Amino acid sequence: EAGVAQSPRYKIIEKRQSVAFWCNPISGHATLYWYQQILGQGPKLLIQFQNNGVVDDSQLPKDRFSAERLKGVDSTLKIQPAKLEDSAVYLCASSNPPGLVDYNEQFFGPGTRLTVL
């Protein structure tokens, strides 16, 4: 089966510019996650979707970050305006919904490496 797809793989922007990342989860996975991984740290959850509804966005900086999953499949994460400290790898992951086998295993995409200058 195809894995989690993300694009672009790399992005370089200047501070105060805007940027968007796209994620296509594994087919049938109802749960989708966006993580931020700063160099030298573990991934930190930004937002979790169940189908097209938000389950947890408590760590999303809502003044500049937004995310959507309109049709319950693909998702887009946007940063506007970007700051220097947003430089990181943005990982998308997906999983089966609760109740299904192995629902607690998350499958990760290759990530988008963002550099803010």
Next chain:
Amino acid sequence: AQTVTQSQPEMSVQEAETVTLSCTYDTSESNYYLFWYKQPPSRQMILVIRQEAYKQQNATENRFSVNFQKAAKSFSLKISDSQLGDTAMYFCAFMNFGNEKLTFGTGTRLTIIP
């Protein structure tokens, strides 16, 4: 809030040797899951092994096994007969039962030396 601590930023071992990566965590919950994820250089993160806290038996997946000490809140990963393909960042992660949010440690960079 749960925290996960990995005290070994980097480790290296000769090929075919055994290596143990350490992880401790803090939680007030009694039901939860623990994971080890592997992130090879420039490649996707993949699940190595998982442990349910209510199971006393330590999980094993081929050359990978864990030592789960619930009272001590310790969850170490042992890699036996290490191979060059084991070179990667290894992250320990925690998940509360009934909540799919993963909390990761800072990772251990493991290098297998030929």
